[in-house]
Amino acid sequence: MTQTVRAAADESVDVRLTVNGTPAVVHVQPRVTLADTLREQLGLTGTHLGCEHGVCGMCTVLVDGEAARSCLLFAVQCEGADVVTVEGLGTPDAQHPLQQAFSHHHALQCGFCTPGFLMSAYDLLAHRTDVQPDELPEELSGVLCRCTGYRNIVAAVADVAAACPEGVPEPGNLGERTLVGRRAGDMTHHAPERSEQEASRAPERVAVPSGTPTTRVDVSARMTSPVEKVWDVLGDVERLAPCLPGAEVTEAIGEDRYRGRARVSLGPIRLVFNGVAQVIERDADRRLLHVVGQGADAGGSRTQADMRIVVYEADDGTTLHAEADLYLSGRIAQFGRALAGDVSRRMFEDFAAALDEAAATGSAPARRRAGLRLAVGAALAGIGGVVRRLALRVRSEVRRTS
Ligand code: FES
Numbered sequence: 525m526t527q528t529v530r531a532a533a534d535e536s537v538d539v540r541l542t543v544n545g546t547p548a549v550v551h552v553q554p555r556v557t558l559a560d561t562l563r564e565q566l567g568l569t570g571t572h573l574g575c576e577h578g579v580c581g582m583c584t585v586l587v588d589g590e591a592a593r594s595c596l597l598f599a600v601q602c603e604g605a606d607v608v609t610v611e612g613l614g615t616p617d618a619q620h621p622l623q624q625a626f627s628h629h630h631a632l633q634c635g636f637c638t639p640g641f642l643m644s645a646y647d648l649l650a651h652r653t654d655v656q657p658d659e660l661p662e663e664l665s666g667v668l669c670r671c672t673g674y675r676n677i678v679a680a681v682a683d684v685a686a687a688c689p690e691g692v693p694e695p696g697n698l699g700e701r702t703l704v705g706r707r708a709g710d711m712t713h714h715a716p717e718r719s720e721q722e723a724s725r726a727p728e729r730v731a732v733p734s735g736t737p738t739t740r741v742d743v744s745a746r747m748t749s750p751v752e753k754v755w756d757v758l759g760d761v762e763r764l765a766p767c768l769p770g771a772e773v774t775e776a777i778g779e780d781r782y783r784g785r786a787r788v789s790l791g792p793i794r795l796v797f798n799g800v801a802q803v804i805e806r807d808a809d810r811r812l813l814h815v816v817g818q819g820a821d822a823g824g825s826r827t828q829a830d831m832r833i834v835v836y837e838a839d840d841g842t843t844l845h846a847e848a849d850l851y852l853s854g855r856i857a858q859f860g861r862a863l864a865g866d867v868s869r870r871m872f873e874d875f876a877a878a879l880d881e882a883a884a885t886g887s888a889p890a891r892r893r894a895g896l897r898l899a900v901g902a903a904l905a906g907i908g909g910v911v912r913r914l915a916l917r918v919r920s921e922v923r924r925t926s
């Protein structure tokens with residue numbers, strides 16, 4: 525049951541709630557709204573803010589199954605609440621019927637009001653299976669579209685109402701996953717008064733990612749070293765860590781879990797991820813390593829990975845094979861599937877070469893692997909727009925804060 529946590533005006537308190545099926549703990553001052561908490565601390569930026577006065581409805585989410593304006597709720601009022609945001613409604617590959625209908629009817633122009641309309645329409649159709657088409661304009665009037673694209677929005681909702689006379693299907697993207705906050709790289713947001721060092725500290729808990737990955741990587745590399753030697757390095761974190769391009773292990777925290785950081789440079793963009801990784805399976809018979817990891821950078825980019833690495837003897841020599849599901853959110857998600865896949869493949873090639881070297885020499889690779897760098901140029905020809913957008917955004921953020 526949803527309760528209110530009492531706190532003094534200048535005090536920060538923990539609030540426990542469930543967001544899109546994931547239990548989360550946020551550390552907030554009483555003045556922080558649910559909308560800001562979702563966006564700034566849990567990285568769920570699908571909830572948009574328009575008026576911040578309860579007028580436009582763009583910030584609509586479900587709280588305990590009811591539509592609520594998240595700009596009018598304080599996070600401290602949501603202790604024990606079950607919150608569903610637009611991210612929980614569906615996935616790009618398995619959209620909710622409302623999302624499909626909005627797409628089919630092109631029920632958006634700039635799209636800023638779309639999350640609010642989707643959540644509001646869901647609430648309407650979940651509660652009123654008998655709603656009639658001529659009632660929709662009034663029923664949906666709690667959300668404003670500044671592009672005034674109401675006709676297509678109403679047509680989309682009318683389609684779903686007609687197609688689902690028994691009630692609209694439940695949100696399809698709920699489940700336990702890691703919600704990574706901007707500061708802490710964890711589902712727990714740390715209060716501003718905590719030290720930077722503490723704020724950038726990676727969490728101890730590693731969640732196995734769920735849902736549809738941003739991209740899936742399936743790569744192999746031929747190696748010159750014998751299988752046993754390569755497997756030996758895979759089992760030795762001291763020698764393995766320096767093989768990872770741009771990565772360093774900062775602390776072993778027990779149960780085969782490791783804190784560390786990784787650097788990726790992409791043209792003018794430099795990302796430093798603090799994170800944690802855990803080996804969840806070491807199968808010496810199959811020479812298979814199963815690792816999950818998660819990380820976040822200070823700018824709000826978040827990654828999760830679920831990877832299996834196996835080394836085996838093939839006809840043409842030792843082969844290293846990796847399958848990884850990658851989940852990206854925040855700014856880095858703008859890189860998209862193709863680029864994320866390309867960057868991951870390059871990292872794997874670099875990793876395989878270093879691993880081969882470590883296996884051949886019996887020690888860590890002589891040269892510390894530099895962070896992955898992709899220069900602006902031919903390699904970025906296809907992604908120049910993304911990089912430019914990110915660079916412009918970084919510059920405008922710098923201007924705003926200076
Ligand atoms: S932003 Fe919440 S109602 Fe406008």
Ligand code: FES
Nearest residue numbers: 633637669670671
């Ligand atoms: S589509 Fe632009 S605000 Fe509605």
